[in-house]
Amino acid sequence: MVYILNIETATKNCSVSISANGETVAFKEISEEQFNHAEKLHVFVKNVLQEINIGINQLSAVAVSKGPGSYTGLRIGVSAAKGFCYALNIPLISVDTLAVLAAQIKINSGVIVPMIDARRMEVFTQMFNVKHKAIAAAEALIVDENAFADRNENIHLVGDGALKCKTVLNEDKFVYYDANIYPSAKEMSILSFDKFQKNEFEDVAYFEPYYLKDFMLTTKK
Numbered sequence: 001m002v003y004i005l006n007i008e009t010a011t012k013n014c015s016v017s018i019s020a021n022g023e024t025v026a027f028k029e030i031s032e033e034q035f036n037h038a039e040k041l042h043v044f045v046k047n048v049l050q051e052i053n054i055g056i057n058q059l060s061a062v063a064v065s066k067g068p069g070s071y072t073g074l075r076i077g078v079s080a081a082k083g084f085c086y087a088l089n090i091p092l093i094s095v096d097t098l099a100v101l102a103a104q105i106k107i108n109s110g111v112i113v114p115m116i117d118a119r120r121m122e123v124f125t126q127m128f129n130v131k132h133k134a135i136a137a138a139e140a141l142i143v144d145e146n147a148f149a150d151r152n153e154n155i156h157l158v159g160d161g162a163l164k165c166k167t168v169l170n171e172d173k174f175v176y177y178d179a180n181i182y183p184s185a186k187e188m189s190i191l192s193f194d195k196f197q198k199n200e201f202e203d204v205a206y207f208e209p210y211y212l213k214d215f216m217l218t219t220k221k
Contacts, residue, residue: 002060002196005045005084006188009037009077010069010097011116011160013182016044018052022193026051027186037076045080059090061201063192065183066094068124068138068212069116078209091201095191096210098126098138101159103187105177110154111135115161116183121168123161124212140213144168159183 001020008015008029014037015029026048030040049056064081067074085092101114107130115123121143127136141147145168148155156175157165163179195201 002193003054003058004093004189004192004196005059005062006185006192007041007062007077007081008065008097008100008183008185008188009041009073010065010067011073011182012070013184014040014044015183015185016041016048017185017189018048018054019189019193022190024186024189027184029184031180031182035070035072037073041076041080056084057088059084059088061091061093061192061196063093063095063188063195065097065100065188067097067210068140069097069183071211074209074211078207082204082207085204091196092204092207093192093195093200094202094207095188095195096138097183098124099128099132099134099191100183100187101181102126102128102132103191104181104184105156105158107156110156110175111151112156112158113148115157115159115165117159117161117164121164123165125161138212
């Protein structure tokens with residue numbers, strides 16, 4: 001049995017799951033504005049291990065959502081994942097955060113466009129087909145009325161960055177979902193198991209989160 005610990009902290013959702021051969025068998029998560037991931041994460045890991053009654057030394061690998069997303073959230077998740085892998089001498093797997101978010105919905109036609117809020121009218125986004133395969137590169141997009149003007153099919157917008165787009169992206173082709181849908185470790189299971197089977201592992205010493213854009217430090221006026 002291949003047990004993988006999946007860690008998702010790229011947004012305000014602190015999420016942890018255990019998968020067995022690609023199937024989620026335990027998960028725990030909480031969404032908080034305060035971003036208390038550092039104090040919640042290790043407690044959640046303990047909880048999911050206890051839920052299915054396995055020891056941490058029975059893990060085959062650790063998977064982490066690599067971004068894009070919150071700088072602080074990503075660093076907390078990646079640091080924890082690397083720590084587990086180093087201590088247990090097991091592989092590290094990285095999973096695209098936008099792919100995890102896209103996996104939250106199922107469609108029969110059109111495209112899926114997950115959106116993670118990046119402040120103001122900017123979002124981290126990418127386009128996926130009905131089979132959840134990426135058909136465009138991830139980007140930091142400043143949304144205006146011309147966004148996706150070249151697409152004629154239905155565009156399914158999902159994530160905490162989507163709701164703010166309603167005022168400018170209001171054509172019938174845009175389909176909106178619950179604004180409280182965040183990337184979840186529950187959807188990481190099949191993605192991380194697929195990478196495990198293909199031996200697509202990261203270098204534990206040198207792996208860094210995918211921030212997509214440079215960090216900008218601002219001060220209060």
